[in-house]
Amino acid sequence: MKKSISFIYLLFLVLTLSCSKNDVEFEEAAIDNPFDKENALNTNAQRSMGSGVMMQAFYWDVPDGGTWWNTVSTKVADWSNAGIDAIWLPPASKAQNGPFSMGYDPFDYYDFGNYNQMGSTETRFGSLTELQNLITTAHNSNVSVIADIVINHNSGGGSEANPFTGGNTWTDFQPASGNFLRSSYDFHPNDYHSNDYGAFGGFPDLCHHKSYVQDWLWNNSNSVAKYYKNTIGFDGWRFDYVKGFEPWVVNSWVNAVGGFAVGEYWDSNVSTLDWWTSQANASAFDFACYYAMRDAFSNNDLNNLNNNMLWKVNGSKAVTFVANHDTDEIFNNKILAYAYILTHEGYPTIFYRDYEEWLDKNKLNNLIWIHNNLASGSTDILHVDNDEYIAKRNGYNSSGLIVYINNSDSWLERWVPTNWSNTVIKDYTGNSSWEPTTQSGTWVKIQAPPHGYTVWSTK
Template sequence: MKNLKCIGIALLLLCLFNCNNEDLSVEEESLQKKENTNDFQRAGLKPIGEGVMMQAFYWDVPGGGNWWNTLDTKMADWSNAGIDAVWLPPVSKAQNGPFSMGYDPFDYFDFGEYNQMGSTETRFGSRTELTNMIKTAHDNGLSVIADIVINHNSGGDSESNAYTGGNTWTDFNPLSGNFNRSSTDFHANNIHSNDTGAFGGFPDLCHHQTYVQDWLWKNPNSVAKYYRDVIGFDGWRFDYVKGFEPWVVKDWKNEVGGFSVGEYWDSNVSTLDWWTGAAEVSAFDFACYYKMKDAFMGNDLAALNDNMLWKQNASKAVTFVANHDTDEIINNKILAYAYILTHEGYPTIFYRDYEEWLNKERLNNLIWIHNNLASGTTTILHADTDEYIAKRNGSGGNGLVVYINNSNSWQERWIETNWSNTVIKDFTGHSGWEPTTQSGKWVKIQAPPKSYSVWSVK
């Protein structure tokens, strides 16, 4: 009997051990599946894309290694204003060391801790300052977007190159000891002579090399996984994606997840739509940018009738008025922000526009309007040289009507809304009218000169 009891206990323990192992395997499988989707998001953060993205830098921000500390002080205010994600410049050590904006990457694993390329810190600060700033962003519910430059590298030593018959600057031995590179990892090499595009004469990475894929996104200690798991990044902005095939971005996103947007600098809507489909991520809406330039710099709001990525595929369109590379919409810039912050797509605000150049109170008001009123599909009600009116039809809410007036005098216009016998008001405060819509949903609204109004249910 004693032996039978011992056998029973042993069987019970064996069952418990196997059951626990099965539960662990299920949990590990679940985590692995989570890791291999684009649904990755840390607990406690605002969903990316429901608010507004802040581009948290501009070209040649102040040097001296204090930028991360500067941004650290902004996170609470940005979150309170309705920002949901912060896009940082490239964070790793580049060839120009303390002077570089990061777009000439040398050591992907040096965040300001190794004395190489002329400095220990990057232009923006130290690794500790970077991770502290990211923690502050997370504490305020903000996701942090990494600027990923994987088309080209810079700063390698000269070496004999069997594929070119001469010497090339392709010998990379970073002090971090991670992702050493040689001529085989660049074009030309044993696989092919080139991919879709090189940039600025820099050594052009070959993403078809398994070694390059492993270090960039596949291995447990890859750039992508280190940035996500150790540094704390939540998403990716891919630089110069014209320089390599869209499957590179797709594979990266499928491996590590996170919100992803590519810089495909092209005004052709069909091309942008093709790329977002092939890469399975978002793209900056350059078609919208150039049409806004025509509208607000060319003083012809009828240009806003033309096609844009957000009109073709709003879920993949990241709209913007300015960025670190291009800032051509100077006149009537606040009108351009009124446009993107009331229309479909995921809008981005440029740091200098928000912090230095434009009226922050007006931008905060537009952010609030975007986050609280701008839902549903878009219907353009009127567009001519000086006036543009559109309505958002609401999705679980009332929607809105935006009236942009580029003329030098107040304008009024009768429009058909989605509301019958309803009091509406201008949520910008630019107009004091509070009209009641007719039973047939028509109402007269107004907008001040060189300005805008945004109407919704009172």
Template sequence: MRNQNFKLYVLALFIGFYSCNSNDVLQQGPPTPSAQYKVIDVTHHDGHPFSTGTQTPSATGKYAANPGGGVMMQAFYWDVPVGGTWWNIIATKVTEWSNAGIGSIWLPPVSKGQNGAFSMGYDPTDYFDFGDFNQNGSVETRFGSKIELVNLITKVHYENMQVYADMVLNHNSGGQLENNPFTGTQTYTDFTGIASGKFPRTSADFHANAYHINDEGSFGGFPDLCHSTPNVQNWLWLRPDGVGKYYKNTMHFDGWRFDYVKGFGPWVINQWNANVGGFSVGEYWDSNVNTLDWWATNANSSVFDFACYYKMKDAFDGNNLNLLNDDMMWKRNPFKAVTFVTNHDTDIIWNKQLAYAYILTHEGYPTIFYRDYEEWLDKAKLNNLIWIHNNLNSINIISHKFA
């Protein structure tokens, strides 16, 4: 407890100092610890689930892809501009992001949704339509064409960064009406006519069906995928030409952000990770750290640290840093904790600069939100914090006197 209180004291001093002097001092480079200090190594991901490593500058001086050693950028927000320009917009920014020390980017769902050119991707119809089929009223997705997506992924990798796909596995949308023998009604569960011809689905693949009436949760009235059926398992993670392995081996995604994982058992993500691989983080929207830890363990995945998110809200907006002594996922297991200040779904923290100072000087895998970085906050200050995270980890420099 004494060390934790000292960390909070250092954080408070750092925040006050940083607010006044960040543009002058924090760009001078790393200090040399004197003999009276020791540097405590912090946890770093190396791109494989829960293993450790160090971030190594590439030959160009940019940071090699290294989740946790670098920083993740959420490269979108809700209702980005329509018109198929977003992939190209992001492509213009990845070099700057890489130079700033960002090691990975998280893209929105990349396949065609029911709303076609207006869809943010969370209403998936055809997992293999990346903007190259005339389907749901458009050829391109809201974000662009398949060629533009492939070019973006290629550029991200050229800049020594990783790229993660947002995967919506809980539900589908945009199917045709069919007679459903399990409900005795007509349901929009006929996905046999999708343009790609891959991963055809019928009412047998959705709840209720022959396996069970429901699973852990449904979302928004959308047809709820049943992951127990052989057809769903084969097409999601088993087949070499299925969704997971196609995204990884052909589209060259390095990892996954899984949407609404409350809606199905953690075994689904566990099976995906075992068969597909790549970095993995789940959106389990719950502030209970025990629940987050349970899910991450059973899914063999990282999880967004909603416990930390809500504690930061109370601590910084309520001016009570003692709340940061409470338990959070990054304290339970920093290998499995992805920390964040805001995202496309929720934006409740007012003192964002303090929150970014916190997550970028503590363990876990910190995420920066696109609009915070590009529009709303001081980019130079955020870049200073990214540099600290990647190089100094100054919150873990603890005097022997207090250790």
């Protein structure tokens, strides 16, 4: 009996000591902040989608077997409590590879796991009922749901004689839903024109100039867009491979059904990204920011953070990210990259595996809290060199913040200007115990740990 009691006591000590300093400091930061902790965690309920933090709720080759929708459902409440305001799901409808497909080879836009075709009834992710249960769970947790829309190309059609090529093409689409039947007249080349911006991977390339295609994609009362929104319950849109068609396509979709929209325009040219967002009436993933961070944190030269990025040109249209299902090149100092996007302008996205498997979830939750409660207003870059990066958010609905990223091997300190005069400030990450008072001229000395970061704001 004495041995059992000793074991329980030892276990209690281990569990108690395992609470890191970061955990304690995060709890204190949430309580001491001008927003109380309960309100801070539920701030996303009052935010419109695009002003909080998005979770990419999948990765390439998630487990097959129809379990993914249920897996995500179990996590939504915790994500919401952490401050996530939207989840981005993979392409949800039936694709050519049926139970094994990640959805980027779409066949039947109206089959969400309820028709027996392409080798299965369920999709890789689950059934229609499980998808709708997930969406209901998300909505009950004040979390919006973003659909991945793949409308550049299709896959899985039967062979037919094609009068525009003089041979046979795989363009005869007869989906079991009976909706959006397609033929060679709906793909390139056809009787309208031979091609648009670009085809992908040899798949049949949809022609968005055909009125029949437009009607089925967004115009009809039972169009794909309206079915996704009104029947399935999606709130927003992530458009795949938008380089393959003109931006007016996304604009037309958004005009027909509304909702937040972001396009995957894979290009690091900021002017091109900015042009696309204005033409498409949508946001774009900030690939310019992604590549600047890759070069900064992987090559150990933070001067790259001085590069131009979409968030610097139009922060309201920039969706920032550190990794996604297609690209994950920031292997070193990845948490520093998250400290960057979660304190700067733009709509930051967290990658599922970074949050659930690879990085410190407590640190990410802390940064999400900082983003949702402190990171507002315009941005001023205060200092940048090989190892240091310091920037100031000037505040809008809050007092703003100063973020200090240190990629050197030792603690660093630096005097910086603030927006606060004769004011006590603190580090809301818990990485520094300093609580300095700003001078009457607003200057203050702050510090950051090696290969770490601090985020400063008023107490």
